Amino acid sequence: xxxxxxxxxTRRDFLFVATGAVAAVGAAAAVWPLISQMNPDASTIAAGAxxxxxxxxxAEGQDIKVFWRGKPIYIMNxxxxxxxxxxxxxVASLPDPQTDQARVKEGHDQWLxxxxxxxxxxxxxxxxxxxxxxFFCPCHGSQYDSSGRIRQGPAPLNLPIPPYAFVSDSKxxxx
Amino acid sequence: MSGPxxxxxxxxxxxxxxxxxxxxxxxxxxxxxxxxPRNLNYWWTFGGILSxxxxxxxxxxxxxxxxxxxxxxxxxxxxxxxxxxxxxxxxLRYLHSNGASMFFIAxxxxxxxxxxxxxxxxxxxxxxxxxxxxxxxxxxxxxxxYVLPWGQMSFWGATVITNLFSAxxxxxxxxxxxxxxxxxxxxxxxxxxxxLHYLLPFVIAGxxxxxxxxxxxxxxxxxxxxxxxxxxxTVPFTPYATIKxxxxxxxxxxxxxxxxxxxxxxxxxxxxxxxxxxxVTPAHIVPEWYxxxxxxxxxxxxxxxxxxxxxxxxxxxxxxxxWLDTAKTKSSKYRPLAKQFFWMFVVVxxxxxxxxxxxxxxIYIIAGRVLTFCYFAYFLIVLPILSRIETPRAIPxxxxxxxxxxxxxxxxxxxxxxxxxxxxxxxxxxxxxAADEHGGPTPPSLSWSFWGPVGKFDRGAxxxxxxxYKEVCSxxxxxxxxxxxxxxxxxxxxxxxxQAQAVASEIKVQDGPNDAGDMFERPGRLADPFPKxxxxxxxxxxxxxxxxxxxxxxxxxxxxxDRGFPQxxxxxxxxxxxxxxxxxxxxxxxxxxxxxxxxxxxxxxYYNKYFPGHAIxxxxxxxxxxxxxxxxxxxxxxxxxxxxxxxxxWTAEPHLEARKxxxxxxxxxxxxxxxLMYFTKKKVWANAH
Ligand code: FES
Numbered sequence: 025x026x027x028x029x030x031x032x033x034t035r036r037d038f039l040f041v042a043t044g045a046v047a048a049v050g051a052a053a054a055v056w057p058l059i060s061q062m063n064p065d066a067s068t069i070a071a072g073a074x075x076x077x078x079x080x081x082x083a084e085g086q087d088i089k090v091f092w093r094g095k096p097i098y099i100m101n102x103x104x105x106x107x108x109x110x111x112x113x114x115v116a117s118l119p120d121p122q123t124d125q126a127r128v129k130e131g132h133d134q135w136l137x138x139x140x141x142x143x144x145x146x147x148x149x150x151x152x153x154x155x156x157x158x159f160f161c162p163c164h165g166s167q168y169d170s171s172g173r174i175r176q177g178p179a180p181l182n183l184p185i186p187p188y189a190f191v192s193d194s195k196x197x198x199x
Numbered sequence: 200m201s202g203p204x205x206x207x208x209x210x211x212x213x214x215x216x217x218x219x220x221x222x223x224x225x226x227x228x229x230x231x232x233x234x235x236p237r238n239l240n241y242w243w244t245f246g247g248i249l250s251x252x253x254x255x256x257x258x259x260x261x262x263x264x265x266x267x268x269x270x271x272x273x274x275x276x277x278x279x280x281x282x283x284x285x286x287x288x289x290x291l292r293y294l295h296s297n298g299a300s301m302f303f304i305a306x307x308x309x310x311x312x313x314x315x316x317x318x319x320x321x322x323x324x325x326x327x328x329x330x331x332x333x334x335x336x337x338x339x340x341x342x343x344x345y346v347l348p349w350g351q352m353s354f355w356g357a358t359v360i361t362n363l364f365s366a367x368x369x370x371x372x373x374x375x376x377x378x379x380x381x382x383x384x385x386x387x388x389x390x391x392x393x394x395l396h397y398l399l400p401f402v403i404a405g406x407x408x409x410x411x412x413x414x415x416x417x418x419x420x421x422x423x424x425x426x427x428x429x430x431x432x433t434v435p436f437t438p439y440a441t442i443k444x445x446x447x448x449x450x451x452x453x454x455x456x457x458x459x460x461x462x463x464x465x466x467x468x469x470x471x472x473x474x475x476x477x478x479v480t481p482a483h484i485v486p487e488w489y490x491x492x493x494x495x496x497x498x499x500x501x502x503x504x505x506x507x508x509x510x511x512x513x514x515x516x517x518x519x520x521x522w523l524d525t526a527k528t529k530s531s532k533y534r535p536l537a538k539q540f541f542w543m544f545v546v547v548x549x550x551x552x553x554x555x556x557x558x559x560x561x562i563y564i565i566a567g568r569v570l571t572f573c574y575f576a577y578f579l580i581v582l583p584i585l586s587r588i589e590t591p592r593a594i595p596x597x598x599x600x601x602x603x604x605x606x607x608x609x610x611x612x613x614x615x616x617x618x619x620x621x622x623x624x625x626x627x628x629x630x631x632x633a634a635d636e637h638g639g640p641t642p643p644s645l646s647w648s649f650w651g652p653v654g655k656f657d658r659g660a661x662x663x664x665x666x667x668y669k670e671v672c673s674x675x676x677x678x679x680x681x682x683x684x685x686x687x688x689x690x691x692x693x694x695x696x697x698q699a700q701a702v703a704s705e706i707k708v709q710d711g712p713n714d715a716g717d718m719f720e721r722p723g724r725l726a727d728p729f730p731k732x733x734x735x736x737x738x739x740x741x742x743x744x745x746x747x748x749x750x751x752x753x754x755x756x757x758x759x760x761d762r763g764f765p766q767x768x769x770x771x772x773x774x775x776x777x778x779x780x781x782x783x784x785x786x787x788x789x790x791x792x793x794x795x796x797x798x799x800x801x802x803x804x805y806y807n808k809y810f811p812g813h814a815i816x817x818x819x820x821x822x823x824x825x826x827x828x829x830x831x832x833x834x835x836x837x838x839x840x841x842x843x844x845x846x847x848x849w850t851a852e853p854h855l856e857a858r859k860x861x862x863x864x865x866x867x868x869x870x871x872x873x874x875l876m877y878f879t880k881k882k883v884w885a886n887a888h
Pocket of ligand 1: 142143144145146147161162163164165166177178179
């Protein structure tokens with residue numbers, strides 16, 4: 025083989041590789057919109073904006089369920105007894121150790137705000153049921169205490185706390 | 200797909216699979232080793248292009264179905280929310296709606312190629328008939344897809360086309376009722392059309408498999424029309440045909456992208472941006488362009504049943520082509536008479552298409568009848584007679600001879616085509632300028648900042664336009680598709696989120712019920728829609744002397760005026776998409792008071808130069824100095840009109856800037872890719888010559 029023909033060869037190979045590479049880049053770029061369309065659309069994102077909840081109507085020992093981003097949020101006005109129980113348990117003995125203080129806002133200790141979705145497989149636990157004065161999940165029997173922490177059953181984690189803040193003493197903003 | 204494969208993989212894992220399911224061998228023999236005639240020209244790439252388009256339509260269609268709601272009350276708005284809210288929804292929707300047109304353009308070229316080169320002749324009759332079946336399925340699919348957005352044309356197209364079946368004697372009415380699932384086109388109709396529109400593409404894909412199978416058994420026809428005899432006549436499918444098809448496909452994609460990114464509504468009907476209204480028929484019902492020749496045939500027969508029969512026969516006659524044209528010579532290249540008649544037939548078909556878009560009156564009816572006769576005469580008289588009397592020229596001995604004979608002729612025709620296209624484009628620009636000077640009853644063409652491949656909205660105009668809308672238009676007109684959050688969207692009027700929130704909280708929104716079961720009012724949020732001026736249509740009519748002020752969200756895409764031939768051809772090249780804003784601008788300035796003496800103005804109407812019929816129920820909405828402009832723009836009706844038209848263009852097409860931006864990137868990419876493909880193709884084919 026002469027030098028010219030091998031140079032010709034490299035040039036040809038380069039052309040083939042370049043064409044193939046550009047085709048691959050194009051195909052990859054074309055897939056992006058097809059995947060991206062599955063994410064929440066603009067109206068869903070806008071509808072997921074923060075909401076305000078008035079706490080005044082919730083009496084001690086009562087709870088309400090509100091929806092934010094399609095998720096049920098339990099807002100519980102806990103009794104003295106419930107708070108004491110939650111704080112009495114040794115944190116180290118819990119499956120997902122967390123103090124009660126870390127799960128409520130300081131100065132508003134009676135208010136427990138949790139996302140009411142069982143951390144096992146997503147059922148909705150029932151408030152004021154189970155052995156720990158908290159929540160009981162009917163699906164597979166997970167039990168949460170009055171701080172929403174997992175105490176017994178297959179669920180691995182405590183009920184999550186949504187982002188929220190007190191706007192005033194009787195109003196919170198979730199989100 | 201032809202015969203048992205001789206392919207033997209070397210990899211033991213592949214051998215294991217191959218023993219049990221010879222799929223690799225199937226692919227290898229069908230798409231790698233398959234011998235294809237070496238003299239195929241670019242008209243033969245349309246088969247590959249069609250498969251590609253079918254794929255695009257199925258992928259984008261499946262995705263659109265994830266977001267679409269097939270219900271008469273929600274379908275229209277769900278399509279709009281796909282375009283407005285879903286990530287890249289505008290792209291997917293325009294790919295799909297223009298994809299249908301591209302599919303038909305490609306299929307018509309593919310069919311005419313078959314017609315010209317006699318690809319339907321023995322032994323390819325079944326291949327051809329399968330093609331006709333695919334074409335019929337495509338028409339059904341396209342029609343049902345057009346109904347889904349539930350605009351005015353969707354609804355009335357569905358009504359007119361389903362009523363074709365009422366022409367059937369005795370059982371017609373019952374069949375139509377059966378098709379509708381009711382006593383008129385309604386929700387059951389929409390639901391079944393959606394279901395079938397989803398199903399049929401897969402049926403098409405199935406028939407395509409048969410079509411390709413038959414093709415690979417009979418072998419491809421070729422421009423010379425002589426069957427391959429020796430190995431010298433063919434080249435293996437891969438790499439030769441693959442790379443050539445690939446290059447053709449990329450060129451087609453450039454054409455496709457031009458529509459999607461720059462003139463996405465060029466082929467659509469503006470009336471379809473008005474929600475279906477069973478009480479009002481649009482002045483002028485036209486089907487999608489790809490049905491127009493058949494629609495013209497339907498209308499040219501002065502009997503209901505006769506028209507329907509003629510229309511269906513015009514398609515069915517294609518299936519009999521192999522037996523109507525019995526000439527031994529396949530390719531029209533060697534048939535001097537058939538060639539001329541072929542081109543006459545193309546002209547007849549195009550003219551029929553043009554007539555299909557014209558109102559059925561006067562000279563158009565006569566012309567329609569003449570052309571309908573010509574259409575059928577080509578198949579039923581010309582071809583059978585020609586096959587008997589024509590003396591064909593000598594055909595080449597073999598494909599290899601054909602290749603040697605015309606090597607180098609291709610470049611010339613490509614240059615001619617390029618010059619022609621360039622000339623058209625230049626002519627287009629000139630014509631567009633000429634149209635600027637001429638006002639009259641057609642609205643003057645203004646220059647808009649959002650025109651063209653890199654057009655952008657003028658933020659100042661959008662903000663001023665919003666002010667005019669809010670202070671003037673919104674007192675009577677709703678804007679249902681807009682939300683306060685849109686004011687802060689990219690490519691919009693450029694409000695900050697805080698400013699948009701401030702605008703939203705100015706209004707009170709009814710919400711509820713609360714725990715006590717009462718409705719209550721709260722300040723507006725970003726997610727809330729723009730407020731409606733009237734709670735319902737009846738209230739709006741009562742307050743406006745019986746007229747219903749139309750919703751303004753899509754106004755800039757829902758209004759139309761005739762640009763005429765050949766102007767609309769040039770509009771393709773100049774990317775002219777601004778009929779709506781031109782019309783809105785002209786209408787707002789078009790009031791003449793008092794009305795011309797010879798015009799009988801009805802009670803409660805006003806004279807407007809540009810309103811169709813001139814008697815408009817809306818009084819002159821705005822006069823100089825009515826809205827305060829803070830940025831020093833003169834407070835003249837002229838400016839109000841232009842600003843509000845700009846604003847309405849944005850509300851109708853909120854992602855216009857994103858579309859053009861992405862369009863530029865895609866175009867640059869595709870052009871580079873096309874060059875690479877071209878040179879790669881040349882290199883690959885260098886071995887074959
Ligand atoms: S989902 Fe709650 S216990 Fe399984």
